[in-house]
Amino acid sequence: MTEGMEALKKTVNDALEQLRPFLEQDGGDMELVEITEEKVVRVRLLGACRDCSMSVMTLKAGLEEAIKKAAPEVLRVEAVDQTEEISK
Secondary structure, three states: OOHHHHHHHHHHHHHHHHHHHHHHHOOEEEEEEEEOOOOEEEEEEEEHHHHOOOHHHHHHHHHHHHHHHHOOOOOEEEEOOOOOOOOO
16 A cells, blocks of 8 residues: 555544544444545444444435545545455
């Protein structure tokens, strides 16, 4: 991973850490899966967030907004399925 991508990963993780307590309040969590070369952040929703009917809203209005504010170069944020394989 390049130095620029490492810095981006740290920025994204910092943004996720700020949101984590709000998700944990409702029994949920998330993890950073990868950041693609195209600057797409892929996260996995965990716990209550995984099956919540509001997870799309949480992803777009919460996670994506916070990540893009911290790292404007990110194009979008996507949720990946629990069983989905990520190519390295």
